[in-house]
Amino acid sequence: MLRILLLLLLARLQNCSPRPPNGLPEDSEDTRTEAxxxxxxxxxxxxxxxxxxxxKQPPQxxxxxxxxxxxxxGITKDPDILEGNTVRSFLDKIHSDQMHFLFVLSSVAKNERILTAELHLFRLRSKVAEGPxxxxxxxxxxxxxxxxxxxxxxxxxxxxxxxxxxxxxQGSGWEVFGxxxxxxxxxxxxxxxxxxxxxxxGLGGALVDPSMVRFASGRDHHESKKPMLVLFTDDGRRGAVLPVSSLPDLSPQTPDLPPEPATAEVNGARNARSVDQFLPCQRHLLSVDFEEIGWSGWIISPRSYNAYHCKGSCPFxxxxxxxxxxxxxxQSIINALKLSQGVSTPCCVPDKLFSINLLYFDDDENVVLKQYDDMVAGSCGCH
Known part of the structure; x- marks a missing residue:
């Protein structure tokens, strides 16, 4: 079942009849690897x-x-909330108790455009709250x-x-610097x-006693308070231009069903798929489970999501x-009137697609939030 779901997803939910890549049989290990x-x-x-x-706990x-x-x-609530499509977080590599920080950026791809970079420092509550x-x-x-x-x-x-x-x-909490x-x-x-x-x-320019204003270091403090660099970037990857909505309605589609024919024969034999053949174009569930795929070790959220897929007929x-x-x-009229040979009925495909977001660990154990377009079929139509 997993292989079939993968193949449907890899077809980008666009084809009328997804097939295994390179003509490989669906039960082949090569198919799984390729998928x-x-x-x-x-x-x-x-x-x-x-x-x-x-x-490891991701930064809060x-x-x-x-x-x-x-x-x-994982489905995007509003495509305009995130600046760019990637957010990367990096923890300090020096782990010094001094105010000197180093962040290794080797995981940033060359094609990523830096939009905004922020230094996040957690200010600790001062132990000295009085004095001249x-x-x-x-x-x-x-x-x-x-x-x-x-x-x-x-x-x-x-x-x-x-x-x-x-x-x-006086005070404590996160301070953010551009x-x-x-x-x-x-x-x-x-x-x-x-x-x-x-x-x-101080306001006069003199250095302040370190005990008065302290920031959490990478060495002595809890993971949730360590110095962090946050990058908002864009890798230029964009999906197809299809109608979108900031608040997707992903409730199952249940259009009225046409009367089902009493029989459906192909060359004198009953077509086993006759029921599906005469169901109208509509959206069906398509679960993608990252644990089943074997990716749960590095993907933090979501653990799974519903990609949906489109299936059904587009009759005249x-x-x-x-x-x-x-x-x-x-096309439906041309097919029905048989005005041209080789013209099939329209296909049942997604006509609205939504993005999902992945929160995951990269190879350097930095946490990345990335938005991917065209990952969920929002609705289906005959095209």
């Missing part, structure tokens, strides 16, 4: 990412973003620098200011990535419930 290869191509991958070596920010963009089944400094001042300035030369951090030659902001001395230009530099030239430096100074005359195109109507 999984084609499915990876749909997801823009050459090989499936490795599963994390140990049980990425989980929350997924839940904002998609439903539990707190009585005189209520704010401090947090500055984020791109490291140009880690041996000259005390001079302007060694660093470049990316972002600066005043924050209250660092887009630095990340674009790093993706253009890997060797230029020497990390980021964060400083905290085509009613409005068949959602026919003008071309399909003309």
């Amino acid at each position: 999984l290869k084609r499915l990876l191509e749909v997801f823009g991958m050459e090989d499936p990412p490795r599963s994390p070596h140990h049980i 920010y990425m989980v929350d973003l997924y839940n904002t963009v998609a439903g539990a089944d 400094f707190y009585k005189r001042h209520h704010f401090c300035q947090v500055s984020v620098y791109q490291v140009l030369d880690k041996n000259k951090l005390d001079s302007s030659e060694g660093k470049k200011l990316l972002a600066a902001r005043l924050i209250a001395l 660092i887009t230009q630095a990340v674009r530099d790093w993706t253009d030239e890997d060797s230029s990535n020497q990390g980021l430096l964060v400083t905290v100074r 005359p085509l009613g409005e419930n068949m959602r026919p195109t003008n071309h399909a109507t003309v």
Whole structure:
């Protein structure tokens, strides 16, 4: 059953009669290998990412973003929520207790366009909430620098200011800084990535006692609070131009059924598919289970989704419930009147497609949120 579902999906839900690739039989192991290869191509991958070596929790920010963009089944709630079609998160690789961070961006594909880059730092609650400094001042300035030369951090030659902001001395929670230009530099030239430096100074310019304003480090704090770089990118992959809706109606389609013929004979023998042959074009369930495919180790959400598929006849005359195109109507007339040889009846295919979102671990165990177009048949029609 899995192989049949894979083949239907790999046909992109567009063909009237999906067939195994290269003419291979459906029960062949070669078919499964080829099907999984084609499915990876749909997801823009050459090989499936490795599963994390140990049980790992994704950053809460990425989980929350997924839940904002998609439903539990992965189907996009609104195609305009996400900037671009890919969000990548990276954890600090230095694991220092100092304010120097390094993020390795080797998993960013060359064809990805960097739209926005953000540094996420979790501010810890201060252990020192009183004293003369707190009585005189209520704010401090947090500055984020791109490291140009880690041996000259005390001079302007060694660093470049990316972002600066005043924050209250008291408080805790996530602080987000825009660092887009630095990340674009790093993706253009890997060797230029020497990390980021964060400083905290009073309004007069003097460095603030580290105990007053502290950020979680990659070494000593829980996974959920570690420094993180978040990239919003676009890889240029876009699906077919079909009607879309920001709020897809994915309830099963149940059009009125025409009277079923009493018999259906082919060359004197009953056609075993006569019932399906005379059912009108409509949408049917098509479950894609990532655990059954063997991908549950690296896909976080969804665990499965319903792709749906279109099946049924497009008999003459085509009613409005068949959602026919003008071309399909003309083709149906030509076929019915036998005005031209070799013209078949229109095909039952998706006429509305929706995207899904995957939240998954890449080969470097970074968490990625990616949106894929044309993955769910929203409705069917005769084309």
